[in-house]
Amino acid sequence: MKNHFLWIFLLLLHLQSIGQSTKKPVIAFTFSEETIRVDGLLNEAGWQQSDSITTLGMVEPIENGAPTYNTTVKVLADAKNIYVGITCFDTQPGAIVAFSKARDSELEDEDYLKIIFDTFNDGRNGYIFAINPFAARYDALVSNNGESENSNWDGPWDAKTSINTNSWSAEIRIPVSTLTYNKKLDSWGFNVERRIQRLLEVNRWSGISMDYKVGQTLHAGSLSNVPLFNSGIGLTPRVSLTGKLTQDGTESANYDLKPSLDITQRITTDITAQLTVNTDFAETEVDSRQTNLTRFPLLYPEKRQFFLEGADIFDFGISLGRSLMPFYSRRIGLYNNQEVPINWGAKVNGKVNNTYFGGLVTQTGDVNSVIPSSKMGVLRVKQNILKESSVGMITTIGDPGNRNNAWSGGIDFTYQTSTFGGNKNFLIGVWGMYANREGLDGDKSAVGFKIDYPNDLWDWFVQYRRIGDAFEPSMGFVSRNNISTYSAKVAYMPRPENRVIRQHQFRFSPSLTTDLNHNWESYELSFTPINVSLESGDNFSLNFAPSGEFLKDSFYIAEDVTIEPGAYHWSSFEFEASTASKRAVNGTAAYRCGGFYGGNLDQVELQLNWRLMSFLILEFSYENNIARIPAGDFSKELLAVRTALNINSNLNFSLFTQYDNESESVGSYSRLRWTFAPLGDLFVVYKHNIQPKITDKWRQDQNQLIVKLTYGLAL
Structure with a gap:
């Protein structure tokens, strides 16, 4: 048996060794003595003298095809900062799809630029920075060797954009203190990706393959001539002061004032330590129900x-x-x-x-x-x-x-x-x-x-x-x-050569769960005979899933509804359709129906996104689950509305309201965030919850007003 595993391992090494060997493209850092003003306009002399990427390669819809519009990329550096200047040519700037302005916006459904730095040059990890034409900033860490992104990471950096008659441009400044890196290296991994949303087109500098994601830094290009940066003493203290005014029900309000301290110390350029004291997370958004x-x-x-x-x-x-x-x-x-x-x-x-x-x-x-x-x-x-x-x-x-x-x-x-x-x-x-x-x-x-x-x-x-x-x-x-x-999946996803359909997906996903004595407990056989992505950006799919559960014990599923032990088998159907996010009004609708624990279950999910103006976005979601089963009938509803008012990438306001009929409570969370400095933020948060009395009149459950000021310095 050991010999079998050894032969398998040697075979894998052989298959890896015969992979294609391609020479990586290279761009060099240009060191600038000039002060770069981050305003979205690449008009300083340093930009004119720097090395350049003059075009990208198309990943979608035609792998290795010629991009519809060219993109130029330049990289500068001074002692403490990295600057990236990008010009995205577009003969129809009025048709650019951009609507986000808030920090940490998901930009996948609009025009964007995404840059990757592999500061250890090992093809495994990296930093991701993205920006759209309205200068909405998104950052993340490469996760799972590039298979995914940890979008919850936040680092201090700045960017501005400018939309011109035949292009839009971005100017990005990243303090080197934001990154951990190996100071002995003279080159980093580097990549750039551009999305043109109305064409559903993706262009990339290196790793031009539909099988690869831009976060797979092994396929990134090379950023050479890395300068000897001055990281200072590597100390970044941040002081916060949080005031809370809280009222529970009809009780008297109470006030709390709490200071907190966060310290980040760069031990070396590739090792970072952090300390938090009297930690407060008052500005963190509430969970979606x-x-x-x-x-x-x-x-x-x-x-x-x-x-x-x-x-x-x-x-x-x-x-x-x-x-x-x-x-x-x-x-x-x-x-x-x-x-x-x-x-x-x-x-x-x-x-x-x-x-x-x-x-x-x-x-x-x-x-x-x-x-x-x-x-x-x-x-x-x-x-x-x-x-x-x-x-x-x-x-x-x-x-x-x-x-x-x-x-x-x-x-x-x-x-x-x-x-x-x-x-x-x-x-x-x-x-x-x-x-x-x-x-x-x-x-x-x-x-x-x-x-x-x-x-x-x-x-x-x-x-x-x-x-x-x-x-x-x-x-x-x-x-x-x-x-x-035991679980598996097989998906076949051809891309037909026509002007209507971008990609089909045919999928089969079986799973079986047993107890440790090999007695079955649950199974599902999920079939997707239809899943079509159109060139317009719209999508629709049909799914069929025979399922089963063997309950050894009863369990509570809803008020006054308990499902008893026994074997249950059923089948369900699902139809889902979504419209292209490039439209000002877009959304998703899904309907599921079929059996459920000896009865029937109907499920409806709706999501609507409406960009009323470039700075005002309304998001609506609704879910209803209606069950008619021998254990008892019930319904579970969720309703959520989010309003986002984004003045610019440093000043935004959001209001999130949600209701569910299980808790019978309405909760609202509103937050104003003003980023007045790279390490300075002011948050004003108001939380409000109400729920009905037995008399069906609404009563106040909790009110809370939070003001948090945080400020830091990179030393």
Whole structure:
């Protein structure tokens, strides 16, 4: 058996070695003694003298085709900053699709420029900066070796744009203190991507393949002549003062004033340490409510900035998704949906040679002697091996409820290549974890593997997971234990040569879950015979899914509705249509119908986006689940409305209101953010919740007004 694995591994190495070898394009830094004014106009002398990228290559709709419009890119540097100047030629500037102005806007559905820096030049990680014609800024960290982006990361940088008669241009300034990098290198990985939304066209400088994503920095070009930057002493202190005025129900309002301190210290250019004291996350947006029609807990995303900085290092395994995480940072500072104060936290992350590492430790306070104070920590180490692969470990210690002897550990190995059989992506990942804590008895382990072939024409995977009955990591997340899960997907996605259809997708996704004694618990066979993306940007799909559940215990699904144990089998149909986001009014509609626990379930989901003006956007979403089953009839509704008023990329206001008929409460969250300096922000937040009394009259549940001022300096 060992010889079989050895031969397989040698075969993979051989297939990787015969991949296409292409020479990387190169652009050089130009050092500028001149002060560059970031105004969107590339009129300083340094821009005229700098090295240039004169055109990009088309990725979509025709791979390696000639771009409809040219794009020029230039890169300057002074002692402390990196400047990128880009000119996007377009003979119809009035037809440019741009509507976002707020910081951290998702720009995928409009014209944008995206630049990537691989500051360790190892083809595995990187920084992503994107901007649209209205100067809305988006930044992210390359995650999962370029397969995804951690868009919650925020770094200090600035950009301005200008729309002209035959082009739009962008001028970007990135303080070198924003980046971690290897100061011994004289070249970095670098790439540029431009999207022309009305044409659904994507152009890129390097890695021109529909199978590759721009975040796969192994296929980036080279940015040479990296200067010896002056990072100063590498210290960035940020002081915040938060005032809160809170009123619960009819009680008297109370006021709280809280200072906090965040310090970032660059130990070396590639190692960064952070300290937070008396931490406050008052400006963090509330969670969007979710409907749960299962017996398993839901996962909510992390939004707090301290935990998002360097979060990519804690990625574990491949494609574990939303059902299993060895480290889930929301375990810190939140306990049973109640906020817990964080007295202090410290973290360090960086790279030494080919080893990435990250560590985090926090101390939480107690809450009215009900939730005890607790110290928690996590350590992650990942070693680069071969060309794109890695092996790593993760360990956590501590428990949110301060239960004794709480720790967990895991190891993972990922073989990855983007030159499989020539120029295709291929991954094999294996992982194992163990969790321990006072009160856990049984199988505390979890193991799994995945073989993945994620490419444009064919996309398939096979996956297996085994999760013990006592696997409950104190600082992780697992939606379901005591199971073995077998899952797969095969998708064939041809691109016909016509003027109507951009791409078809035919997909089959089976999954089977058993208990550890191999007795079936659930299954699903998902068929997608129709999924069509049109050249207009519109999309429609049809899905059919036979499913089944075997319940060993009853579970509560809605008020006065409990589903009893037994075997249930049903089938469901889904139709979904979405209109192109390039339109001022666009949206998505989905309708599902079919069986559900011995009865029927009808589901409707609607989403509408309306750009009333260039600075005013309205988003509406609605979901209704109507069940008629033997256990009882019920409906679950969600309604949410978001209004965004974006004066510019540094001044914006949003109002988010949501209602669900399960809690019967209306919650609103409004936030004004003014970024008055690269490290200075003023937040004004108002939270308001109301719910009905038995008499059907609405009563006030909670009001809270928050004002937070934060300011920092890069020293």
